[in-house]
Amino acid sequence: MVTDIEDIARPLHPAAVMGLLPARPRLLALGEPTHGEETLLGVRNDVFCRLVEEEGYRTIAIESDCLKGLVVDDWVTSGTGPLDEVMEHGFSHPDLGLGASAANRELVRWMREFNDGRPTSEQLRFAGFDGPLEITHAASPRQALTALHGRLAALVDTDLLPCTAQTLDRLLGPDDRWTDPAAMTDPSRSTGRSAEAGRLRLIADELAALLDARTPQLIAATSRDDWERARLYGRTATGLLRYHHAMADGSAARMTRLCALRDAMMADNLLALAARGPVLVHAHNAHLQRWKSSMRMWQGPVEWWSAGALVSARLGEEYAVLATAVGTLRHRGVEAPPPDTVEGLLYALPRDRCLFDASRLAASLADPRPAARVSSWFGYAPLDPAHLAAHDGIVFVRDVTRG
Template identity: 35%
Template sequence: MTHTAPTYATLDEWIEREALQFSLSSPTAFNAAVDKMLASLGNSVELLGLGEALHGGEDILTLRNRLFERLVTAHGYSAIAVESSFPKGWLTNEYVAGRGPQSYAEVEESGFSHGFGRLEANRELIEWMRSYNAKPSHQVKLKFYGFDSPTEMYGSDSPRQVLHFVLDYLTPLDSDSGLEHRSRIEPLLGQDAAWENPATLIDPTKSIGLSEVATALRMETEELISTLQIQRPELVARSDEERYLEAVHYAMMARQLLNYHANLAQTSDKRFIRLLGMRDALMADNLVYIVSRERRRGKVLAFAHNSHLQRGKAQLSLPTQLGPDVHIWWPAGAHLEQMLGPRYVIIGTGLGSSEPNGIARPEANTLEARLTAVPGPGRFIPTHKGQGLPASDIAALPARTASKKNPSYFPLSPESLVNFDWLAVLDSTAYTRGAPVLPDQK
């Protein structure tokens, strides 16, 4: 059944009539707002995205934690996937499941990428999930995933971990085939430092991605994928379908990671735009895989920067040595829109101000100023994908000033009303506990 979006004469009328007020310090009011928002989404949603307006917003992380708790206890969610390395997330999930590592300290670095394990809100999330899973009355156990590609902003992982995962799966099931592949792959891996050299981002000549060894490793990875595909009936019978599909996914990730390294070694002026696009395409593949894995158990919450989860093109300004001043590419959310359709819904976040992040109060008539004019300190509001909202008001919205300290902050824009299904807007946020100190730029 389709519902016609209501029509509003002004943006202020839309905000005043549809905003669902909440406070993170009032669980009852917050849960009621979440329940009302979820009821509007229908039953087809399998993947709910929650974007963050910046990396460095403590209250946005708290919003994520409270939202996930409510999704688990009242709405059938079984997993969370965050903007962190997919292969590293396996270790954190082992801790959440009560296996392997005995303390969070053991997964803080090796179970997250980007230093995200050091964030106190992430520690609190993981400890809550582990505690939840330890209760026998909770029959559906929660799972934690990273869904980012195994790359960093200033470097990229060696393919060793993902290839070893596949070989470690194959060898016990078919020792001859596994050992043969390992004997050919292992000498080609070389030193991890050669793959992970951060200088490759600026200087393509520092990358080994197009070397003879790397090219040979790409061919061997294709052979490994072929072996998995050819021997599927045997491998599934000797393990199970879930473990088999996991190994195949890791093998495909190894392929894409090696392709990423090959692109790092190229000199095209489109090079960095292509790298950004490759990263987000792999993010989308990872999320679709996670959804398929959880389908029999529950739904999935995905958490990442707004720019990764939005439907429309992403845009980033970077130094000129990385190519054009402005880089534009299709983010993971745009891929997910095509791959999952109405099964994917996105909540973007907006922010009034944050002194620790160098974000002043929004200028008059900007979208953030209008959204924070209604009672808060937080509010959910449906965008209706821009339908029924006054086009002239939207076109006239002035641009809000960005952050003086935190380059990861992107203000909302008129496109946000199309890129997201709902907005979660906070009056303010503290700086994230455990994150690196921001430069004090005036």
């Protein structure tokens, strides 16, 4: 069987990736089975650099706050300010060390060097596509709402706005009322169903509708980039207020709603980025797969449709996904995989990293189907043998070492 698998292994380069696909995708997703590993981020960087040089890719989107990502995008396109500040303020999820990552820093630096001296139309772009959501809390909608209101106030008649900036500030109140970590597990601590939050949801909806209705005017007065940024503020404001409303839900469906809303925000951001196309997307496998995601939480198992499933339903063949599998993460206590698992069978090959056609791999392992690998570390999610063929490709990295 190992010989059969080795026959379908390919080097991990753009030509081999494109050879797996029926059409050039607008969104090419590269998943990872765990977060914060420099080895895997280095693989991502290599893939993106080659896609830029060989396939004309110009945008990368990662699983980080979409508003913080604007800081990075501004720097790679302008180079203004110190890189240290960009890394500190341009990435979310500090618990995962995204801003402190050497691989992330190298990616940003390389993008800036590539862009230097190039016309705007040829420059690389950076995007976060996650909502402003941390493990412990959700952000205040202040940044997104006030930015959207300010852009519209500068360009349309005052009487078209649903409220003044002063009213908006009063309704928002102190940011810590929105970001209280206790609200993540205690719905009664959330402000998401207060009278002020209800009013803000209506205001956000009206501002987003006004932005859409004035699209020709706004693009002519500013630029398409400014209009796209305003739309991002609108999506984020409405998405955050919807998320805060769900945080105040005391029913058993609360965590299902929250997980689903997060991936829906991700999907909306990816669909907007697809208009730039083509885009390399990098995130956890669970967010990019074409089927439901699942997680066991304190209240029991939770299932929801992943961002990849939502995007795939809209884009069809213009969405492609490569899932990454690994052999070992010894610094995390994950040793060589059992030989009867997918990872174990791939680990037996004499290759450090390679690419497989997912359908052909699934067919070669169909009888008997491999066992599911069980992770000894909660932060790593092995492949599900039952869903191999739902990917376009499988990237295998033999050993993930400490960064």
